[in-house]
Amino acid sequence: MSKTNKLTIGLFGFGVVGEGIYQVLQQTPSLNATIKKVCIKDPLKKRSIPDELLTTDPMLILNDPEINIVVELINHASDAYAIVTTALRKKKAVLSANKAMIAEHLGELLQLQKLYDVPLLYEAAVCGSIPIIRNLEEYYDNDLLQGVCGIVNGSTNYILTKLIDEKMEYKTALLQAQANGFAETDPTLDVKGFDAVNKLTILLLHSYGIITSPLKLLHAGIDRIHAHDALFAASKNWQIKLTAQAKKLSESKVAAFVLPQFVTQESQLFGVRNEYNGVVLQSSFADKQFLYGKGAGRYPTASAVLSDISALRFDYRYEYRKYHRAVTGSVLCNDYFLCLYVSFDAISDIALQDFELIEEFRTHPERSYVVGIISYAKLLRSTWVALPTVSIIVCPDGVIENMEALSLKKKSLELAGVKFKEPVKEAIDLIE
């Protein structure tokens, strides 16, 4: 029914995923796709493919008119940027898994696709094997999508699972994640939330048509989660997950951030363990939907690239409809509130007066904590939230849309018998 294109691939990078793609393509001859050349950095490293496929010269791929697909799977973001943009200018279809590069250059990459009339697909860049971008593009219409909340980083989820469920030491868990090929070469990209915020940037475009920079989004990772936070979660039968979320607040306003979050047993994210990823989509009429799959590792990532290769046979491309549908343009906003759990070593580490109200406050020589509501705008400006001795975790249903919702929350807490006071006074009372 559809025409099918013969695909001749130039591959950049032959690391864990690149090698996965090569193996996977050899096992799926029906795809009618062949790798003509593989560009690598280090010619001396031993590889599992014939020497004649290898080159260290990118132009051998980029200038080859027979190669109609460039698959970019290298780590280095600025090299990846040069390869991807050059390939698009040379009217080659491009597949990339480089979330950092894509997130940073979204606007330009959209323009290049339009200008040179070639597709750039990057399903593998977000949530590994889960077809989240394709589904957001094709199935979840802008007006209906109320929120996206996901575990988008397999490495940190693996570490959190080992820390919380198996009481493993942080360092051991990190080493194990690296040994299994789930973690980035530089683990700080994962554990400090940089990887997740890059993915959130891409999700924002496909969820709400918003182009922003990862630098503008609040994010924290899992590296400051304290043993006492895990105990607190366990006492409530909650899990701690690093979530990337975007939530529609009103007609055009969207809240977005990457933060650790307490997750209750009712949430589909509760059971997402190890290197798995999961995304909950909330829509007006379908209510909650959930997509789950492996988010990291050689074959899951290769599988996502493979699905993109398969899509190129049928001329698939992202249409970016939500971005182009200017009338209903959504914008990021800061004027909402978050219900946060904050743990810290010393009271001087945090600024209690930043809270709108405090629900709970416990001091302890080893580790103290406060549960309260704080404005997102204030959180963005505060420096204490980034201190190494301070751990911040969003409470379940922690997004409070506006002042009105805050008043309602306050009232319901009062009715429930929570005796909160003005933040500063509360702090003084408790310290006394």
Next chain:
Amino acid sequence: MSKTNKLTIGLFGFGVVGEGIYQVLQQTPSLNATIKKVCIKDPLKKRSIPDELLTTDPMLILNDPEINIVVELINHASDAYAIVTTALRKKKAVLSANKAMIAEHLGELLQLQKLYDVPLLYEAAVCGSIPIIRNLEEYYDNDLLQGVCGIVNGSTNYILTKLIDEKMEYKTALLQAQANGFAETDPTLDVKGFDAVNKLTILLLHSYGIITSPLKLLHAGIDRIHAHDALFAASKNWQIKLTAQAKKLSESKVAAFVLPQFVTQESQLFGVRNEYNGVVLQSSFADKQFLYGKGAGRYPTASAVLSDISALRFDYRYEYRKYHRAVTGSVLCNDYFLCLYVSFDAISDIALQDFELIEEFRTHPERSYVVGIISYAKLLRSTWVALPTVSIIVCPDGVIENMEALSLKKKSLELAGVKFKEPVKEAIDLIE
């Protein structure tokens, strides 16, 4: 980027879902879709829409050249068939949620779409709001899909949840499901597994390119599940779920059936409760993926229809690539084995000699059971499996691919110390 079509809809049926669509369309003006006419059966029934929209004459819609989409949401399968085929012949795009009609006429409906070059979309027919058909069509390539196993009927899952988790009586649970709008007008369609097997028929086309008839597929429902089966499941910390599954056995052979199944805590299906549906997709490289969402009810179904309406604006249609890709054509097969739990009132109700081997056998004056392996072909031919006093539940990982796998299973059971004997002898021993 894409052209968008103005959609003028003729709606057939104004039941729970029809009314949902009407309400939903009024709340999403951005879709640029209007309902011009609604064809109903009973003109005397009170409706929530203006009288001038209503008609009892199908031809007023089918002959209206301005109407370019027919949305068919009626119960009656043969009326639905007449409407859908006439609309396709009149070159109107058609949306339908009528799984029974679609499952029965798949081959013809494919031909009509091709002949008249118009799309027929039916995402709402399978798993309500979950975009399973779209994902199978677009994302899961034939060669990579190892298996599909899903809870595809919200009504029976609701009843099972009430029965097992809340110890509710079967009749009360069924009435509650009906009151909530989850159950079909005729509940036997749900509880006897007819609805699920219709959905499986549709899934087989989009998963493996197989066109078959629901009549050819083995199915049982939940109406024979016994209180003792629930106790047995609870003793192992398992759930009982009605699953529709298709599993690739070798290059071109596929096993498919609808049966109650024991589900362990490790399975993503374990936590699918109430009217929710969930589908686990197993693929070669991505391993397990899971899609979850509401499978029944007014708005979830309306939401799926809405997504199809939205897709029509961009000329989306199913390409049925797996069906057209004749080279790798998959076929249904019967030469495999199932590990089954069978409970019964009296030993005379079942035929123990039909089993290849028996792992466990307990007799009890109230309810007895056997766990054993039986050939699927034999199961299809046996009449005792359909007796009202016999309950059949597939064990976790219950599909055994071939004789070789059966021997391996036998060996591993022996190693685990299970003392099974030849079936008939075993039966005699135990009865003595």
